Amino acid sequence: MAGSMELPAKGGFCFDLCRRNAMLEKSGLKMPGFLKTGTTIVGLVFKDGVVLGADTRATEGPIVADKNCEKIHFMAPNIYCCGAGTAADTEAVTDMVSSQLQLHRYATSRESRVVTALTLLKTHLFNYQGHVSAALVLGGVDVTGPHLHTVYPHGSTDTLPFATMGSGSLAAMSVFESKYKEGLTREEGIQLVAEAISAGIFNDLGSGSNVDVCVITQGGTEYLRNHEEPNPRTYVSSKGFSFATGHTEVLSTRVRQIGPVVAEGGPVVAEGDVMEEGL
């Protein structure tokens, strides 16, 4: 690369190191793992729109990395997307498509449609052949009505009246399959979604903590963060905690100067430290 102008980056993933990685793996190197969300995410279509639900546990192998993370991502004011799989992938892909939808709204002066978000997501995921590990439940209401879709990491999609994804999807699906019917009211929809997420929280180790719910209708969206908190801290000291001085016995004290004393006008700047401008 000669000259002072650098070529702009091609963007996206660079597969140049794949052969080297494969060779290293063959000679015994163990590749690092991913932060997965080990999740229960659900969505259902009710009379006036869609209800999305998610648990709030993010896992790093056997450890709970985040007890109260947000898995329901904003795509457009009328479209939200739950994400399961690798946390970074779901965040990045939903952020990216959300920005694309915003630009599209500016260009067309119209409300975003769910199929637009769907097509943008599935095209991106298919291009990366499943390496972007994002399994999504996309739901929203636009001029053509309420829509609910699932998107798989390889780029295939389903259009469904009720959907579940993530490690807790089987537990949640058992609740939906036995209790879902068409034409649910808003309260019934929220109740059923909360029940499905709770089934995931209590029967799947990868899901836990609280239930997030998002209700999208023609009139607007309601994001009910921590709609249910079925795992509160069991024992909380009613007296609270105070750490007044005197709690810890001080054995000895030593005060040391670690730098020049700052003069009243401000820090002294030595001559050699002045920044050279104009280079």
Add this chain to the structure above:
Amino acid sequence: MDGSHANAAAAAAGGGEGTQRTLNPYVTGNSVIAMKYKDGVIMACDTGASYGSTLRYKSVERIKAVGKHSLIGASGEFSDFQEILRYLDELTLSDHMWDDGNSLGPKEIHAYLTRVMYNRRNKFDPLWNSLVLGGVKKGPKGDEKYLGMVNMIGTHFEENHIATGFGNHMAVPILRGEWREDLTFEEAVKLIEKCLLVLLYRDRSSINKFQIAKITTEGSTIYPPYALKTNWGFAAFENPSQGAVGTW
């Protein structure tokens, strides 16, 4: 007596020389669901047995009565289940020959099966099954209902409701939420049918032909097979790609 069973099994499996290991199951049965209810224990499963991804046998009985007080249901390799039934036959026969008025209860049979399964596992020649053992026997505190399970590696436990195979993921959440101590037989059947229906929808190897069996102090009854009514009439299933071309 138990030792000779295990030895006989090992010799038969080993053919006298070298080691034979069960590496893969071939003809497999699906989930079994069972739960205690007011008068005893109820157990249900479908009547299918698959050969890999083919549905080979459609009228297979995977729940059998054992002695006077128990029912056994099995999922997994069907030939191993048939072998276990032979062991149980020998066991109940020699127990009967004692002619002492006592008979083996479900707890004893569960303990026996646990030993058999665990010892086979230790020889790296497992019986590739998940067994559900339920029954009612008169004990010091009156009629005691018993329900337990043991799987191919010897893990065993006792619970108010059991599901094997895919039922672990799909039926257990429903049972944990809706099981009660005082279910009548009709309520228990309804709850079990709920679980069977969910498995029918979501387990690819399940078929729509189920058998329910119950055991009470009066004895065991295995009902004839029947089908469940499925509901596919969702408006959204009628034309799913209407709003989103290229999806299905």
